[in-house]
Amino acid sequence: MYEQISHSLLNEILEELQPNIYERRRELQHFYTRLGANFYAIHNLFELLYGQRDDFKFQMTRLVEVLVRKYMNRSRKLKDLDLAREKDHNWFLSQQWVGMALYSAGFAGNLRNMATKTAYFQELGVNLVHIMPILKCPIGKSDGGYAASDFRMIDERVGTLDDLQAIAEEFNKRDILMVLDVVVNHTSDEHEWAQKAIAGDTKYQDYYYIFENRDIPDMYEESMPEIFPESSPGNFTWNETMQKWVMTVFHDFQWDLNYSNPAVFIEMIDVILFWINQGADIIRLDAVAFLWKKMGTICQNEREAHLLLQLMKDCCQVTAPGTLFIAEAIVAPVEIIKYFGEDAIIAKECEIAYNATLMALLWDAIATQNSKLLTQGLKSLPDKLERATWLNYVRCHDDIGLGFDDNDIRAAGYEPFAHRQFLIDFFTGNYPGSFANGAPFMRNDKTGDARISGSLASLAGLEKATQSGNEQEVAIAIDKILLLHNLIMAFGGIPLLYYGDEIGTFNDYGYLNDHDKSADSRWIHRPAIDWERAELRKKQGTIEHTLFTALKKMIAIRKETTAFADFNNRHLIDTNNEHLFAFMRFDHNRPSERVLVVSNFSAEAQSLDLQTLAQEGFGNSVELTDLYSGKRPTIEEGRLIVQPFHFYWLNEY
Ligand code: GLC
Numbered sequence: 001m002y003e004q005i006s007h008s009l010l011n012e013i014l015e016e017l018q019p020n021i022y023e024r025r026r027e028l029q030h031f032y033t034r035l036g037a038n039f040y041a042i043h044n045l046f047e048l049l050y051g052q053r054d055d056f057k058f059q060m061t062r063l064v065e066v067l068v069r070k071y072m073n074r075s076r077k078l079k080d081l082d083l084a085r086e087k088d089h090n091w092f093l094s095q096q097w098v099g100m101a102l103y104s105a106g107f108a109g110n111l112r113n114m115a116t117k118t119a120y121f122q123e124l125g126v127n128l129v130h131i132m133p134i135l136k137c138p139i140g141k142s143d144g145g146y147a148a149s150d151f152r153m154i155d156e157r158v159g160t161l162d163d164l165q166a167i168a169e170e171f172n173k174r175d176i177l178m179v180l181d182v183v184v185n186h187t188s189d190e191h192e193w194a195q196k197a198i199a200g201d202t203k204y205q206d207y208y209y210i211f212e213n214r215d216i217p218d219m220y221e222e223s224m225p226e227i228f229p230e231s232s233p234g235n236f237t238w239n240e241t242m243q244k245w246v247m248t249v250f251h252d253f254q255w256d257l258n259y260s261n262p263a264v265f266i267e268m269i270d271v272i273l274f275w276i277n278q279g280a281d282i283i284r285l286d287a288v289a290f291l292w293k294k295m296g297t298i299c300q301n302e303r304e305a306h307l308l309l310q311l312m313k314d315c316c317q318v319t320a321p322g323t324l325f326i327a328e329a330i331v332a333p334v335e336i337i338k339y340f341g342e343d344a345i346i347a348k349e350c351e352i353a354y355n356a357t358l359m360a361l362l363w364d365a366i367a368t369q370n371s372k373l374l375t376q377g378l379k380s381l382p383d384k385l386e387r388a389t390w391l392n393y394v395r396c397h398d399d400i401g402l403g404f405d406d407n408d409i410r411a412a413g414y415e416p417f418a419h420r421q422f423l424i425d426f427f428t429g430n431y432p433g434s435f436a437n438g439a440p441f442m443r444n445d446k447t448g449d450a451r452i453s454g455s456l457a458s459l460a461g462l463e464k465a466t467q468s469g470n471e472q473e474v475a476i477a478i479d480k481i482l483l484l485h486n487l488i489m490a491f492g493g494i495p496l497l498y499y500g501d502e503i504g505t506f507n508d509y510g511y512l513n514d515h516d517k518s519a520d521s522r523w524i525h526r527p528a529i530d531w532e533r534a535e536l537r538k539k540q541g542t543i544e545h546t547l548f549t550a551l552k553k554m555i556a557i558r559k560e561t562t563a564f565a566d567f568n569n570r571h572l573i574d575t576n577n578e579h580l581f582a583f584m585r586f587d588h589n590r591p592s593e594r595v596l597v598v599s600n601f602s603a604e605a606q607s608l609d610l611q612t613l614a615q616e617g618f619g620n621s622v623e624l625t626d627l628y629s630g631k632r633p634t635i636e637e638g639r640l641i642v643q644p645f646h647f648y649w650l651n652e653y
Pocket of ligand 1 (some may be wrong): 144146149397398
């Protein structure tokens, strides 16, 4: 949009920057076009956030300078990719993408070895890999890599920038997308900025929330929840050297960055673009709900947090429009969806968001053997924007938080507190007859709240079943693992597998003997892959083979099924059977090409009245085929029969 105030400011800024960039103006042609198109929005957002400051114009100029410098540093190859993706702007909504998240150290020992294991991804069909944080972190105070002490240096235990370059090239050759983290909300207390703040440098003290006494911290505490109540209660930490309090929402060694200071925003844009220029196709923005702190609130999901994300997006679109953002916002269902950006078609903030709602609901259905809450919870989930997509997952490196909406829990017929307690007990093995081997994470005695840790195989009962040697139980656990995966493959969005789950990796209890990890049960499900065991995926009759080949097949079929692309082309089906969960997917270009996805969460065979489908005009006088098995489904007396813990992907052929 052309608007005179911002446009004349832009001209002034460009004139000021001209001597440095004049001779390269031809090269900057695309940059200028994008800056012209986005500057009105960038200026507006920057002014909303920082317009009151005397140094507003200075900071605005610095921001543009970062954008242009990073553009000048961007390789030709990546610039070409930007142009190609601009033309094919829906590229990431395709059903072709299937992801995996992994710790490179756990997956392959380090980055260098990881480069040699890329064939494994292709074997399975994975073509988007989230390499979990690799940046320098203090030993023992790393929060699994989310406490960076240097935003540009790779931890020497994991590798070097050259190793990452080798992976980027390898991925590029094999058409695999690379996802990297930027931990935008906080730094380690050993980060240079924190160290300078501790040494008394007020410029860097202004990078954080630092207070002389408890007056303001106490007021904040009145409304702020605790994120890690067991290991880091409260939201502030006393720094002995500074003799001051620092805001530390997560661990006491993770200092929250103060985004009311524009210098922080500009530094972080520089960091984000640095990793984008290293070849990251997608940046995972960590803990985005926490970016803005406002007294009297829970300091999550604030309007300004959204404005900051919009600004980050607008800036990155000028320099590197081919790169996407993933929002890691594990918050209430109605809040998560806002991280795409509201009231738009195109994502204004992050193109991709973790579907924590679906994840938690899936675990509910596994524990209860019914889909009441799953169906209810998804009914309440608003449609996402057209040009945005979900990251659908069953497990990840974090705990499972039971962040359902209380109203949905009630509508499903449960009492919220009691139901959550049941789920916690069930998955931590405290419920009589439970098959799960999970561990509680961050019990909060004040609220009775807790979250759940554990690997997929251990939570789904495979660990217990294997130990007891009961083959039938083993088969059931495998079915449950596949049942869960069928839904992340077919729901709409990018399925994100978690490394090790494809071969049924159990909990790793080793963390209990490690002083630096024992207080954080999430380490139970951050495994080191046993590659000898992984070889068993090639040996028929093994659990590894059964799981790996089934997932491989599911992935291959997903990729061929255009109805599984993500264009808001799904609607839930009322099955009149609380054990069954069903939805219809249709090809958005050819709506008559439909796939009915039916999942049975119960230990008994269940049936679905085909009349229900006839009302949808589905299956009327045509035969149905299950895309997954390639067979006709079982139909008895006009009812579709779904075996225990099985699923169908049915189409009309
Ligand atoms: C994100 C990460 C989690 C980490 C937290 C604080 O939620 O996924 O592992 O503990 O941020 O950085």
